[in-house]
Amino acid sequence: MTPLDQIYAAQEKLFTASFDKAKTYSQIVSGIGYAGIFAAWSFTKPFLTRGEVFWSALLAALSIMAFVLFEVFTSLITSRSLLGLARALEDKSRFLAVMQENEKREKRLHFAYAKAWLILWPLSFVTGVAAAGILLGAFVGNLIVTQ
Numbered sequence: 792m793t794p795l796d797q798i799y800a801a802q803e804k805l806f807t808a809s810f811d812k813a814k815t816y817s818q819i820v821s822g823i824g825y826a827g828i829f830a831a832w833s834f835t836k837p838f839l840t841r842g843e844v845f846w847s848a849l850l851a852a853l854s855i856m857a858f859v860l861f862e863v864f865t866s867l868i869t870s871r872s873l874l875g876l877a878r879a880l881e882d883k884s885r886f887l888a889v890m891q892e893n894e895k896r897e898k899r900l901h902f903a904y905a906k907a908w909l910i911l912w913p914l915s916f917v918t919g920v921a922a923a924g925i926l927l928g929a930f931v932g933n934l935i936v937t938q
Contacts, residue, residue, distance in 0.1 A: 810905065814865075817912060821858055824919055825851075831926040838933045843925055850922035857915035864907050868900050 792800075828851050836844065875893035879886050 807901070810908075814908065818862075821915065821919070824923070825855065825858075828919065828923050828926065831923065831930070835926050835930050835933075839926075839929050843929050847922045847925040850918045850925070854915045854919035854922060857911045857918070861907060861911040861915070864904065864911075868904050871900065872897060 828847075832847060832851070839847070872893075875889075875896065879889040879893060882889070
């Protein structure tokens with residue numbers, strides 16, 4: 792392995808680790824955000840107009856759908872990786888060849904995975920924040936009116 796290959800491999804590992812950390816962090820924040828949206832929605836629902844109820848529900852549902860689609864895609868990628876590893880372990884004499892084939896397939900999948908994350912995460916975030924904004928606006932508006 793040449794020094795350039797070693798640097799490339801190290802950068803690839805760093806990229807993968809950084810991406811995994813960012814994904815885990817966004818999952819935690821999203822989970823907390825969804826819990827907050829539903830808590831706020833249940834608390835403010837009696838004070839919301841019909842339009843606010845439907846718009847906040849629609850935006851929250853779109854946000855959750857994007858989040859769940861990404862998680863299903865994540866599950867698919869993980870399953871394919873594990874199946875590839877299982878295939879490689881079936882025949883010790885072909886282990887390295889099968890692992891190299893899997894690695895090529897994995898690189899394409901991870902590229903698609905990164906693209907999906909770049910599309911679905913912002914969609915999930917923007918619609919979730921918009922739903923929360925409607926609820927917060929209604930809450931603050933009702934506080935001001937009742938004063």
